Amino acid sequence: MRILLLSNLYPPHVQGGAEILAADVAAGLEKLGHEVLVLTSSEDLPKEQQDGHIWRTLSSAPPAHFDRHRPLWQQFNLPLNYYRRYHCPANAAQLRRVIAVTQPDVLYIWEITGIGVISLLKTLPDLKLPIVFHLGSYWLLYAQSPETEQSRLHLHRLKQWLIGSLPPLHWTSFIAVSATVKQQYVQRGFDSERIEVIYNGIDSRFLTLPPVDDSRDNIEGPLRLLFVGRLRVEKGVLVILKALEQLVRETGLADIATLSLHLNIFGTGDQVYVDELQRFLQEKNLTHLVTFHGRVSQDELISYYDRSHIMLVPSLWKEPFGLVIAEAMARGLPVIASDVGGPAEILTHQMDGLLVEPGDEQILAAAIRQLIEDPERRKQLGQAARATVRERFTIEQNAKRVEQHLLRAIQKEAERITMVR
Secondary structure (H helix, E strand, O other): OOEEEEOOOOOOOOOOHHHHHHHHHHHHHOOOOOOEEEEEOOOOOOOEEEOOOOEEEEEEOOOOOOOOOOHHHHHHHHHHHHHHOOOOOHHHHHHHHHHHHHHEEEEEOOOOOOHHHHHHHHHHHOOOOEEEEEOOHHHHHHHHHHOOOOOOOOOHHHHHHOOHHHHHHOEEEEEOOOOHHHHHHOOOOOOOHHEEEEOEEOOHHHOOOOOOOOHHOOOOOEEEEEEEEEEEHHHOOHHHHHHHHHHHHHHHHOHHHOEEEOOOOOOOOOHHHHHHHHHHHHOOOOOHHEEEEEEOHHHHHHHHHHOOOEEEOOOOOOOOOOHHHHHHHHHHOOOEEEEOOOOHHHHOOOOEEEEEEEOOOHHHHHHHHHHOOOOHHHHHHHHHHHHHHHHHHHHHHHHHHHHHHHHHHHHHHHHHHHHHH
């Protein structure tokens, strides 16, 4: 089977777990004997290029994040950027060219946000091959309705005008990364029978690599909290900072510098949101308790999983899955996450992690304090979490199920063509 995987980003150029997972799934399919070609953007590269089986030849549009703290005249470029994220005829033409050259058996579409969503969708009916959508987020729904609860600028009509009308979709089937994702798409009119839930899997090295330290509780210094992910409003990082402030107030200390607690934040994203986080820390005099590390290598991230005491995933939205949760669990790190979306499907409350009400910093602070004061409980949750990942969330399991789904899609398309004839 020759597979063409279409994605807006692909390692080493990543923004979050979706791109890492795309490469892991591609590697898993190759191990099963299939050929995987990748068509992605040339983001962060000086020019478009082809590197072996990876075509980095698509153009990507810059983000369009509105900043209330900047004058409107300095943000006149945002509508154009927003438009370009949905309209790029050149990328659609490039997709057709690559398919003509490579002759894949199936087109496997991952996230295509920012590379001309509408233009690409319009070209699908002309491709004459099975098409499988990987629903790792809600990007396809945003093309139908661009507003979310976390939108910083509510101009629905303008956004919809810039996006334009969503063309009739041509697809064979869908893979949803969680029951939550499937439910959201079904509620918006997608055929439930054509959506299969296949949970994400993580690289086996997260389970097999020896720990950086024999015991994280033997490491000297403050108790270390950890956040890993894109820095965007819906990820709830501000809730962590407010919980941290709550913990500081509860100590009753005159000098908060003596609080033996530190938060490490890994990831990049919306700079406007990052600036809001920095302002909050400065206003509350908490900057010394938080370190922003940006994006780091996977090996360095694994070392922080091993040296941290609690992982925090306080998402405000229905997180599609939560790859970093599974990664942390595989390293025996206890996780506190919002009881909504994918995290609530990964974790079982009080068995292999803790689930809390999203958006409530007091409840989050109480859960953190509970694990701070009970090292043995942290260890128990971490051990159970590791067993859960080994049983349910390995990339080997994921790749085999994706393989079977793609093969069925090819067979279904062949049967359809035969019936038409």
